[in-house]
Amino acid sequence: MLEKIAGTILESQPEHFLSLPLVSKNEESASLPLVINVVAKYWGENIAPQATAAETKGAAMIDGIMLAESRGFASYIYKGSTKDLKKRIDQGIPPIVIMPGIQGTVQHAMVVSGYNSEERRMLTYVPEPDTVGAIPEGKFEQDWEQDDMTVIIxxxxxxxxxxxxxxxxxxxxxxxxxxxEGLRQRGRVNDAIEKLQKATEIDIDNAQAWCLLAGMYNETNSEQAVPCYERAIRLNPKYYLAYRGLGNYYLKKKDYSLAEAYYSKAIGINPVRFGPIYKNRAIARIQLANNQGAKEDLVKYLEQTPAAEDKESIKQAIAQL
Known part of the structure; x- marks a missing residue:
């Protein structure tokens, strides 16, 4: 996915490329995600608070957005398109997009730094010197659609x-x-549910709102999760997290056939997005007496999640299947 982009290419299309400041991952703090730090520094502002020993990684995106707003920035979060991203680049604005994760991360944010019209590639920020990501537009759109094409400006x-x-x-x-989502990360699930119910009333056709609401209901073991996930899928048939969420719901309910079916649909959309989904499908398959399928899934889980903490126990399970 990531390629070194030769300086001649960047020089030939200066109007389609934004030079973003290099920000190391060590500069990410508990209240400022890396992508927001990059964008703020692009605008000439250092808004990163001093980190303390007690801080942990993994800020909620809204925390970083609100920190930026407190320092004089304006923000917009909306459903975009590739055409819209190109427009922002040509306006001199680096957009942040929410994309599928990899291995043990289900989702991540990245900054779009430009586009190459001749090669039809989207260029993305990489926190390494003289390096950008170059993703074919078709692949970029296919991946981005899985998270409902969310843009943060x-x-x-x-x-x-x-x-x-x-x-x-x-x-x-x-x-x-x-x-x-920020409330959920603080354990305030009921408050999060109230907010998301309001979001679905404001925009009844917002798949992201329905999927997040379903996820909150899932956490509370409410049957209302199912129609909300199904609503999200009707609005966006490529919504990976909705299929995965239904798989998780039915796995908890011990409806292993449905759990396997929905995990398989998620994997069909993106087979390399989230390694742990294979372990969950293996659990369902074991209960369905599909030991060979379960074994294959556990092998894939280890392949895609090489740093898994349960690696040794999974290896033992594979040997027994």
Missing amino acids: IVPSDMKDLLKNESLKFAKSNRICFEA
Whole structure:
């Protein structure tokens, strides 16, 4: 996915490439995700708070967004398109997108730094010197669609006029979605559910709102999770997290046939997005007496999650199947 981009290519299309500051992963703090730190520094502001020994990694994205807003930035969270991303680049604005994860990470954010019209590639920020990611547009769109094509724009407040007359799809309800996820990470699931119910009322066709609401219901073992996941899938048939969520729901309910079916649908959309899904499907398959399928899944789990803490016990399970 990542390729070194020769300087001649970047020089030949300066209007389609933004030079972003190099920010090391060590500069990520508990309240400022790396991507927001990069964008803020691009605008000439260092908003990263001093980290303390007690801080941990993995800030909620909304925390970083609100920190940026407290330092004079304006933010927008909406459902975009590749055309929209190119427009932002040409406006000099580096957009943040939510993309599928890999191995043990189900989802991650990245900054789009440009595009190459001739090669039809989207260029993305990589925290390494003289390196950018170059992703074919088709592949980029296919992956991005799995998380409902969410865009985060952060600009200095004096640039708000640039976007004030634009119709940004789901801007209000997506903001609520991010706020709800922040509440969930703090253990305030019921408050998150109330927010997401409001988001689905504001934009009834926002698949992200329905999927997140379903996830909250799933955490509380509520049967309301199922129709919400199904609503998300009707709105976005490529919504990986909705299929995975239904697999998790039915696995907890010990309906192993449905669990296997929904895990398989998620894997069919993206077989390398999240290694642990194979372990979950293996559990369902063992209960369905499909030991060969379970063994294959456990092998894939270890292949895709090489740092798994349960590696040794999984190896033993493979040997016994």
